[in-house]
Amino acid sequence: MGVGIEVTNLNAWYGTNHTLxxxxxxxxxxxxxxxIGPSGCGKSTFVRCLNRMHETNPIARxxxxxxxxxxxxxxxxxxxxxxxRVGMVFQRPNPFPTMSIYDxxxxxxxxxxxxxxxxxxxxxxxxxxxxALWDEVKDDLKKKSGASLSGGQQQRMCIARALAVDPEVLLxxxxxxxxxxVSTSKIEDLIFELKSxxxxxxxxxxxxxxxRVAEKTGFFLNGRMVEFDSTHKIFTNPSDKRTExxxxxRFG
Amino acid sequence: xxxxxxxxxxxxxxxxxxxxxxxLAVAATLLVVAPLVAxxxxxxxxxxxxxxxxxxxxxxxxxxxxxxxxxxAIVGSAVLLGVASVLGIPIGxxxxxxxxxxxxxxxFANAVRFTADVLNGVPSIVMGIAVYxxxxxxxxxFSAFSGGVALGIMMIPTVTRTTxxxxxxxxxxxxxxxxxxxxxxxxxxxxxTLKTASPGVITxxxxxxxxxAGETAPLxxxxxxxxxxxxxxxxxIAALPLQIYVYAISPYDEWHRLAWGGxxxxxxxxxxxxxxxxxxxxxxxxxxAS
Amino acid sequence: MPGSLKKVIVPxxxxxxxxxxxxxxxxxMEVALPEETTTSPEQTxxxxxxxxxxxxxxxxxxxxxxxxxxxxxxxxxxxxxxxVVLIASELVIxxxxxWHKFGLEFFYKLNVDPDTHLPTxxxxxxxxxxxxxxxxGTLVSSLVALVIAVPLAVGSAIFLTEMxxxxxxxxxxxxxxxxxxxxxxxxxxxxxxxxxxxxREHINPVLMSIFxxxxxxxxxxxxxxxGETGLFGGVNYGLGMLAAGVILAVMILxxxxxxxREVMSAVPHSQREAALALGATRWEMIRMGVLRNARIGxxxxxxxGLGRALGETMAVAMxxxxxxxxxxxxxxxxxxxxxxxxxxxxxxxxxxxxxxLIEIGLALFVVTIIVNALARFxxxxxxxxxxxxxx
Numbered sequence: 001m002g003v004g005i006e007v008t009n010l011n012a013w014y015g016t017n018h019t020l021x022x023x024x025x026x027x028x029x030x031x032x033x034x035x036i037g038p039s040g041c042g043k044s045t046f047v048r049c050l051n052r053m054h055e056t057n058p059i060a061r062x063x064x065x066x067x068x069x070x071x072x073x074x075x076x077x078x079x080x081x082x083x084x085r086v087g088m089v090f091q092r093p094n095p096f097p098t099m100s101i102y103d104x105x106x107x108x109x110x111x112x113x114x115x116x117x118x119x120x121x122x123x124x125x126x127x128x129x130x131x132a133l134w135d136e137v138k139d140d141l142k143k144k145s146g147a148s149l150s151g152g153q154q155q156r157m158c159i160a161r162a163l164a165v166d167p168e169v170l171l172x173x174x175x176x177x178x179x180x181x182v183s184t185s186k187i188e189d190l191i192f193e194l195k196s197x198x199x200x201x202x203x204x205x206x207x208x209x210x211x212r213v214a215e216k217t218g219f220f221l222n223g224r225m226v227e228f229d230s231t232h233k234i235f236t237n238p239s240d241k242r243t244e245x246x247x248x249x250r251f252g
Numbered sequence: 253x254x255x256x257x258x259x260x261x262x263x264x265x266x267x268x269x270x271x272x273x274x275x276l277a278v279a280a281t282l283l284v285v286a287p288l289v290a291x292x293x294x295x296x297x298x299x300x301x302x303x304x305x306x307x308x309x310x311x312x313x314x315x316x317x318x319x320x321x322x323x324x325a326i327v328g329s330a331v332l333l334g335v336a337s338v339l340g341i342p343i344g345x346x347x348x349x350x351x352x353x354x355x356x357x358x359x360f361a362n363a364v365r366f367t368a369d370v371l372n373g374v375p376s377i378v379m380g381i382a383v384y385x386x387x388x389x390x391x392x393x394f395s396a397f398s399g400g401v402a403l404g405i406m407m408i409p410t411v412t413r414t415t416x417x418x419x420x421x422x423x424x425x426x427x428x429x430x431x432x433x434x435x436x437x438x439x440x441x442x443x444x445t446l447k448t449a450s451p452g453v454i455t456x457x458x459x460x461x462x463x464x465a466g467e468t469a470p471l472x473x474x475x476x477x478x479x480x481x482x483x484x485x486x487x488x489i490a491a492l493p494l495q496i497y498v499y500a501i502s503p504y505d506e507w508h509r510l511a512w513g514g515x516x517x518x519x520x521x522x523x524x525x526x527x528x529x530x531x532x533x534x535x536x537x538x539x540x541a542s
Numbered sequence: 543m544p545g546s547l548k549k550v551i552v553p554x555x556x557x558x559x560x561x562x563x564x565x566x567x568x569x570x571m572e573v574a575l576p577e578e579t580t581t582s583p584e585q586t587x588x589x590x591x592x593x594x595x596x597x598x599x600x601x602x603x604x605x606x607x608x609x610x611x612x613x614x615x616x617x618x619x620x621x622x623x624x625x626v627v628l629i630a631s632e633l634v635i636x637x638x639x640x641w642h643k644f645g646l647e648f649f650y651k652l653n654v655d656p657d658t659h660l661p662t663x664x665x666x667x668x669x670x671x672x673x674x675x676x677x678x679g680t681l682v683s684s685l686v687a688l689v690i691a692v693p694l695a696v697g698s699a700i701f702l703t704e705m706x707x708x709x710x711x712x713x714x715x716x717x718x719x720x721x722x723x724x725x726x727x728x729x730x731x732x733x734x735x736x737x738x739x740x741x742r743e744h745i746n747p748v749l750m751s752i753f754x755x756x757x758x759x760x761x762x763x764x765x766x767x768x769g770e771t772g773l774f775g776g777v778n779y780g781l782g783m784l785a786a787g788v789i790l791a792v793m794i795l796x797x798x799x800x801x802x803r804e805v806m807s808a809v810p811h812s813q814r815e816a817a818l819a820l821g822a823t824r825w826e827m828i829r830m831g832v833l834r835n836a837r838i839g840x841x842x843x844x845x846x847g848l849g850r851a852l853g854e855t856m857a858v859a860m861x862x863x864x865x866x867x868x869x870x871x872x873x874x875x876x877x878x879x880x881x882x883x884x885x886x887x888x889x890x891x892x893x894x895x896x897x898x899l900i901e902i903g904l905a906l907f908v909v910t911i912i913v914n915a916l917a918r919f920x921x922x923x924x925x926x927x928x929x930x931x932x933x
Contacts, residue, residue, distance in 0.1 A: 053432060056427075056428070056431060058357075077603070078603030079431075080434050080435075080436055080437075080603050080604055080605075080608075081434065081599075081603050082434070083431060083433065084433070084434030084598045084601075085434075087432070088432035090429065090432070092425060094423075094425035094426055094429040095429075096426060096444055096448065097426065097448055098447050098448050107430075107435075108434065108435070109597075111430065111439050111440070111443055111444075112433075112435060112436075112439075112597075112598060113601065114594075114597055114598075119593070123594065158429070161429075162432070162433070164594075165433060165434065165594065165598060166594045166595050166598075266823050267823060269825055270823040270824055270825040272825075273700075273824075273825035274705060274825070277697045277701035277705055278701055279697070280693065280695075280700075280701065281697065281698040281706075281714065283694050284694055284695065284717075284718060284721075284795050284796075284799060285714070285717055287721070287792045287795075288717055288720060288721050288724075290732075291729070291732050294732060294735075294736055295728070295732075298735075342618075343618045343621050344618075346615045346617070346618025346619070347618040347619040347621065347622060349615045349618070350615035350616050350618060350619035351619060354612055354615060355616075355619065360619075361619070363623075364620070364622050364623070366915075366918060367623060368622050369914070369918050370911055370914040370915050371625060371626060373846065373849045373850060373853070373910055373913075373914035373917075374629070374907060374910050374911065374914070375852070375853025375854070375855060375880055375906055376855065377853070377855045377880050377884060377903065377906070378629060378853070378903050378906055378907045378910075379629065381632070381883065381887070381899075381900055381903040382628060382632040384887075385632040385633070385635070385636040385900070386628070389636075394888075405625055408621060408622065409622060409625075412618075412619070412622065434598070436607060436608055437604075437611070437612075438604070438608050438611035438612075441611070459723075462723060465725075466724070466725020466726070467725065467726075468725070468727040468855075468856045469855040469856055469884055472887065472888055473887045493727045493856075496727050496728070496731060497730070497856060497860070500727070500730065500731045500735075500860060501734070501860060508735070511731055515727070515728045515731050518728060519724065519728060522720075522723050522725070523720060523723075525723075526716075526719055526723050527716075530716055530719065
């Protein structure tokens with residue numbers, strides 16, 4: 001089951017650019033939480049701070065604390081351990097181009113040294129079923145390269161890959177922004193299915209998407225979190241003027 | 253607005269200069285291509301006639317006898333290149349990994365890159381002397397091992413630089429995908445980034461391989477050459493380019509014939525490697541990943 | 543997604559997304575009642591999931607493995623420095639004997655035999671080792687190569703980057719790459735059997751008749767470059783400095799050409815457009831927009847070609863004639879630094895002889911390092927702003 005996330009006084013920098021300022025936030029377990037805001041507002045940086053991907057950039061810096069479940073990810077564990085608990089789906093589908101569909105999905109386990117073949121088969125099937133891709137690919141799992149799938153299928157395969165390591169939290173950084181409407185709708189259905197089992201944080205540029213899939217929504221602007229509330233409240237009766245301007249389209 | 257109806261003398265002059273320059277550039281290009289055509293025509297013309305089964309299966313016959321082949325030189329080159337690859341390819345790939353995955357933008361990496369490029373321009377004969385005083389003098393005899401080491405050292409800078417270039421072509425999104433799964437960094441570099449770039453890295457290694465396959469100068473006083481069969485690392489060994497050199501400057505027609513045959517074999521190997529490299533790099537090393 | 547900002551409150555049915563059963567209102571209602579979401583049996587969270595979780599948690603953070611891997615890779619990278627240090631130290635140590643005996647004079651002394659009053663630079667039997675004729679031969683053959691190669695290489699680079707139809711560009715670039723990959727010894731073989739006879743039978747006689755003609759001697763005799771004692775005087779062997787220079791030119795052509803192409807392609811397109819907008823012809827555009835901006839890099843590529851010519855061994859050793867003498871004539875036999883090492887190293891009988899040859903090697907090493915470093919620096923000055931082929 002998923003776990004909640006407690007963010008306290010989170011600040012992040014790229015070089016001298018202060019991209020996140022004093023973020024305070026509680027993300028509930030086993031729900032979908034959407035983060036919206038204009039481009040460059042810091043929402044992507046924020047999710048990347050939740051699995052310490054932010055620090056893969058050598059000029060990046062973070063202060064503050066993030067508790068996922070019972071551990072402080074910046075104090076109690078290494079990035080590698082955190083990322084095994086916190087899965088991530090990226091903006092553009094990023095399959096491993098040299099691997100088959102099967103190997104792509106199993107990669108998180110295989111590359112960490114897990115080799116129980118029978119169990120891997122089960123996990124791959126279950127992950128692909130969970131990501132609603134199984135029926136489309138079950139016949140050529142090991143024959144087809146992951147990169148030969150369509151964009152939408154690739155993204156669902158990437159979700160399956162993230163699910164295969166059985167994460168507690170699933171971060172999605174604009175997972176549908178590079179996809180066509182049909183694929184987008186499939187991904188959204190999927191998020192809807194998955195959120196009962198995982199804590200999902202989804203960054204989106206698309207407010208309808210936030211409204212459709214998330215129970216909670218946070219609005220980011222210029223590196224600060226302006227408002228965080230239930231999705232219904234954010235979209236019908238926001239308490240901050242800037243949020244209202246943004247969701248009604250009266251914005252830059 | 254009929255300014256251009258009467259071209260004046262100056263604009264005529266300008267367009268004449270333009271045409272002259274174009275003509276000269278075309279002529280220069282033809283003159284660059286001409287030697288290659290000439291060399292290939294001669295190689296095929298002279299070399300093909302001396303390539304037969306004996307060339308690949310027999311050792312050289314003594315002066316005065318016809319027939320014989322370069323089998324020992326072909327095997328010798330294979331042994332030397334084997335030693336060179338074992339030394340040069342892993343170290344070169346390791347250096348390339350460091351430059352592309354860890355050292356981006358650091359002073360150390362820039363210095364390594366620069367030094368590798370400069371080292372590429374150091375004459376191969378200098379490598380030969382260095383290995384001679386490093387290995388041959390203490391051992392008191394020439395050996396296949398020392399020749400392989402000299403060639404291997406020469407492979408390192410080339411392999412380092414091509415590996416780096418190929419790794420840089422792997423999109424960052426692929427690295428992030430691996431890191432996002434909690435895969436340890438070393439594992440992600442080897443099993444994901446390097447594997448994704450492997451067609452490019454392999455062809456880069458082949459290019460370095462082809463380059464040293466034709467090297468003669470560093471072998472003269474390391475591998476030394478050998479008229480007989482030898483595959484021992486501890487003894488002097490024959491090598492194709494070395495044999496071509498010895499035969500080319502000899503006064504015997506029969507040996508000249510063998511030299512042309514050897515040169516053709518060498519060139520075919522190299523053309524194959526270069527074509528493969530060009531094919532792989534022009535096609536892009538990654539299918540499907542953007 | 544684009545344009546979605548303005549449509550946010552619009553019901554889904556208007557966005558052309560084929561999801562007839564879903565609207566914002568429906569979904570938000572479900573939010574209030576999450577237990578309504580049903581999951582099919584195979585999508586339930588697996589019982590044995592904890593096995594995976596436990597396994598992954600049992601894996602360490604691999605910090606040690608990561609650190610050692612990085613260190614290993616750094617050692618591989620640092621081995622490049624190691625090689626340079628190794629070569630330098632081996633050469634310095636092994637050339638001590640010659641250095642102590644001859645000092646710096648080794649490189650410049652015009653040694654004359656006290657008895658015969660003839661210049662003797664290199665006499666292994668007498669133990670006389672002065673390297674001047676090798677330095678001279680290396681320098682002259684390389685300069686001849688540059689004089690021939692530079693105009694051709696730059697011309698072909700201009701053609702390939704600025705004039706060539708796209709269809710031809712690939713094959714022609716490929717051909718120049720192939721030229722660069724042909725081994726030195728094959729060039730040498732070709733030079734011995736094709737180039738040298740060609741020079742001896744056809745080209746040298748023409749050059750000699752031009753340079754040694756009476757008109758030339760009368761008008762240009764004062765330069766010292768014509769006539770029997772000029773550039774093309776003496777015996778026509780076919781072998782010699784000119785043959786070495788020509789084969790070197792062929793060998794460095796592809797290096798200069800491909801680097802010049804690289805540098806010229808690095809000139810931003812705006813420079814070309816600016817020149818064309820002023821009504822320049824194509825050649826004027828190339829001259830003002832391209833060559834002017836790329837000139838430092840072109841000089842760099844020429845110097846790089848020079849570096850290659852200075853160190854080239856086998857082809858030169860096969861055609862230069864191998865005679866340690868200094869002569870003004872390009873037709874005379876000469877010797878070069880690399881060629882003397884290749885020819886005499888394995889038969890060097892005593893330690894002084896060997897040490898003298900190694901000192902020549904050391905000089906070659908130092909000179910090529912300097913020349914290459916300078917060239918790389920100049921090329922880098924032009925291309926640094928251009929991103930490498932990185933996605």
